[in-house]
Amino acid sequence: MSDETPAEPVVKNFIEQEIEKDFASKPTLAGKTVATRFPPEPNGYLHIGHAKSICLNFGLAKTYGGSCNLRFDDTNPTKENDEYVNSIMEDVRWLGFQWDNLHYASDYFEQLYDWSVQLIRKGLAFVCDLNAEQMRLYRGTLTEPGKESPFRGRSVEENLDLFARMRRGEYPDGTRTLRAKIDMSSPNLNLRDPVMYRIMHAHHHRTGDKWCIYPMYDWAHGQSDSLEGITHSICTLEFENHRPLYDWFCKSLEIYHPRQMEFARLNLNYTVMSKRKLLQLVTEKHVAGWDDPRMPTISGLRRRGYTPESLRMFCERIGVARFNGTIDVVVLENSIRDHLNSIAPRFMAVLDPIKVVITNYPDEPEFLQAVNNPEDESAGARELPFSKELFIEREDFMENPPSKFFRLKPGGEVRLRYAYVIQCNEVVKDSEGNITQLNCTYDPETKSGSATASQKKVKGTIHWVSAQHAGDVTVRLYDRLFLSENPENAEEGKTFLDNINPNSMNVVTAKVEPILLAQPAGARVQFERNGYYCVDVKDSVSGQPVFNRIVTLKDTWAKIASKS
Ligand code: ATP
Ligand code: MG
Secondary structure (H helix, E strand, C coil), rough: CCCCCCCCCCCHHHHHHHHHHHHHHHHHHHHCCCCCEECCCCCCCCCCHHHHHHHHHHHHHHHHCCCCEEEEECCCCCHHCCHHHHHHHHHHHCCCCCCCEEEEHHHHHHHHHHHHHHHHCCEEEEEECCHHHHHHHHHHCCCCCCCCCCCCCCHHHHHHHHHHHHHCCCCCCCEEEEEEEECCCCCCHHCCCEEEECCCCCCCCCCCCCCCCCEHHHHHHHHHHHHCCCEEEEEEEEHHHHHHHHHHHHHCCCCCCCCCEEEEECCCCCCCCCHHHHHHHHCCCEEEEEEEECCHHHHHHHHHCCCCCHHHHHHHHHHCCCCCCCCHHHHHHHHHHHHHHHHCCCEEECCEEEEEECCCCCCEEEEEEEEEECCCCCCEEEEEEEEEEEEEEHECCCCCCCCCCCCCCCCCEEECCCCECCCCCCEEEEECCCCCEEEEEEEECCCCCCCCCCHCCCEEECCCCEEECCCEEEEEEECCCECCCCCCCCCCCCHHHHHHHHCEEEEEEECCCCCCHCCCCCCEEEEEECCEEEECCCCCCCCCCCCEEEEECCCCHHHHHHHC
């Protein structure tokens, strides 16, 4: 290789470009490295949208040799708990990331309180007695300026006294707030004297009953970033018009000032992603829990059988943009197909069995050699039992097939994967005319891998299992949880719940080759010609695996869409 070969061009996303510009030009960043954070509120389980933020924040730290913190934005005690905290840590780790520091916004409550006192002293914050409804009326609208609160002119001393008493618990919930004194006529509603603290006599999962005033997101978030020395505080686009407030707080306090940057949140079709809606699916039991394999949560995707690699690949493929859009869920499905295509061993399972009897085959079974994964030699081979009685897939036989049907039909021939070519000679039916058995003959010369195998050419190859060796297993055929592309956008008088797909889970009993019975919990396999499956980690017992369908081999919805 010549040493003039140019280095592969690396396409940088807009955030990386801005970060590099900042480090090249801003004196405040001299001697620092990139510092990011992932700041979930522990009020639910993480979903695939969070994965995008995680990959972005931790990815930037990795790219630039910097750091990324995990910070729980736990400022809303009535909705938060330790179960959520623990699940979030588990999910971040499972995705393959390790935070440099673990923080909680609640660790900063005392500092935030002290800073509020500073702002009161500077005449930049005041205690307001308007209730929520009054405050809404005073706030104005996008087209009308707001009105100043009648309490805005309180003296510093009075504000300090009232704020201290708020903290001591002298007032009931909702009776007073601490507000920043900014500009009631600002075109940006977030700057119209935003609330910094509300009174809430609620038990906090970490601080217990120590506090009865809790900081608002905007007040807690930027100051937490500042305390942690975050260089780039990356959030989703909804926060773009909060940025002036973020900046105002840091400037007014004269503290270290991180840069907030916004990117487009991930939206996926055929799913909902707000935590409130996901919580509703769980509490109203439309699904079996946060980790139900149909949920777009990280724990649901994990249980379904998605790999961390596939989710990271997905996040890389969708990229980071500044404009909101919706990603086709097929992109997510393709990311797991691509990964499993290279790592999943292929075995045979018959989901809707019909019996085949090979009338000219000896009574004794034989054992064939089957390659486990043609994409991965190291996956090795296995012994596959073959015998006189087999099961094949009901849909692989048609009594009156169309001309292009290359599977089994009366008088027709088909190859059995890894085995022989068989011919169907007789269709056996019950008194109601249902097909119960196919009597076939095999041609011993056609054994796969033998010298004579290729002498007989047949167009179709189908999968099968040996009846006497087959095990029965439960298989859950999952499909999309919602019927429409945009379930959030419900018709009038309906909600996203009305759009739930009634057939999002079909449970069948399949006949499988013996090796599938020995798969451990969490194992991912391909059922040949069908799809990728994962042994459910909760409902399987040793020797009796329950298989979750991760994804079909091909996008079956594309077929449906193109037919209609
Ligand atoms: P939701 O709106 O679903 O309730 P949230 O934004 O309130 O979620 P947080 O726990 O506050 O959830 O989110 C933590 C981080 O993850 C935030 O920085 C947020 O911007 C980011 N995030 C949340 N949802 C998405 C998404 N769909 N795409 C990208 N990033 C997201
Ligand atoms: Mg949030």
